[in-house]
Amino acid sequence: MFYSLLLVLAAVAVPGPECQTQCGGVEIQYPFGIGDSCSRAVAFNVSCLQVQDGAYKPFLALGVFELLNISLIDSTIRETNHISMYCYNSSSGFMESSTWSFDVSKSPFRFSDVHNKFTVIGCNTLAYIYDSAGKGYQSGCVSTCQNLTDLAEGSCSGLGCCQTAIPRGMGFYNVSFDGGFDTSQIWRFGRCSYAISMSAITARALQEGFVTTRKEGTGVLVKQDGNFPIKAIHATLILA
Structure with missing residues (x-):
């Protein structure tokens, strides 16, 4: 099922070249994306926000929790x-x-x-x-x-x-x-x-x-x- 999941994701949608793929050193992998047109659905939207000293970090849930990692292999995300x-x-x-x-x-x-x-x-x-x-x-x-x-x-x-x-x-x-x-x-x-x-x-x-x-x-x-x-x-x- 793991391989099937990856094949489905690859076939259904590939983010366009205009989509940002990293934020704060975190790779933003589909179905997640920075912006509505780059993610699979609203629940997977990531905001890349400036926090301090000009640094940017990725957030889910409208900037409440910092996103630390996305793992398609493990089907997991880590956040604060x-x-x-x-x-x-x-x-x-x-x-x-x-x-x-x-x-x-x-x-x-x-x-x-x-x-x-x-x-x-x-x-x-x-x-x-x-x-x-x-x-x-x-x-x-x-x-x-x-x-x-x-x-x-x-x-x-x-x-x-x-x-x-x-x-x-x-x-x-x-x-x-x-x-x-x-x-x-x-x-x-x-x-x-x-x-x-x-x-x-x-x-x-x-x-x-x-x-x-x-x-x-x-x-x-x-x-x-x-x-x-x-x-x-x-x-x-x-x-x-």
């Missing part, structure tokens, strides 16, 4: 994803939450259950991931540690970092934190908790830095085509 945070404010004495949801349910994409893990990082953290209605899929992950010396480099098994699988075919998720787990007593070395659906490999590399500091940021998410084998090691979305 917002990180949800739950941090103690030592000035106010209260916890402050900033959580994100992600909806691709009306697009051709689905979150890859092979590449992505729901990842929780923190020293007193319980976070949940659930579907749009909150009545279907729901899962959680707990992460604890007494001090930074507890952290095991490269490990994500509950000590400062926790990961759990997401279901196949998932197209929407919400994130929330359990208020019974806060960092008011450990804020001097770990005042923030983080949660994100992202590449399992990337999450481990972020573990120690996220526990010790508050970072506004993004992680890597992968989308994939569920009908074809997946070989990438980063987070992915699936072409349904």
Whole structure:
């Protein structure tokens, strides 16, 4: 089926010579394209936007998420994803939450259950991931540690970092934190908790830095085509 897919794409449409094929070092391969006339459909439109210092980067979803890679072989794309945070404010004495949801349910994409893990990082953290209605899929992950010396480099098994699988075919998720787990007593070395659906490999590399500091940021998410084998090691979305 993989070869059939490539043959169909080649036969149905080949972008014209006027179509830009790269942006920010990322190769934009059909069915994706920069502009309506260069892509297969609106869902595959890529915007090449200037971000800073004159640099350009590719974005899907009207410039919200940066596109990092397109792999026709693996039927996957990789893009950034917002990180949800739950941090103690030592000035106010209260916890402050900033959580994100992600909806691709009306697009051709689905979150890859092979590449992505729901990842929780923190020293007193319980976070949940659930579907749009909150009545279907729901899962959680707990992460604890007494001090930074507890952290095991490269490990994500509950000590400062926790990961759990997401279901196949998932197209929407919400994130929330359990208020019974806060960092008011450990804020001097770990005042923030983080949660994100992202590449399992990337999450481990972020573990120690996220526990010790508050970072506004993004992680890597992968989308994939569920009908074809997946070989990438980063987070992915699936072409349904």
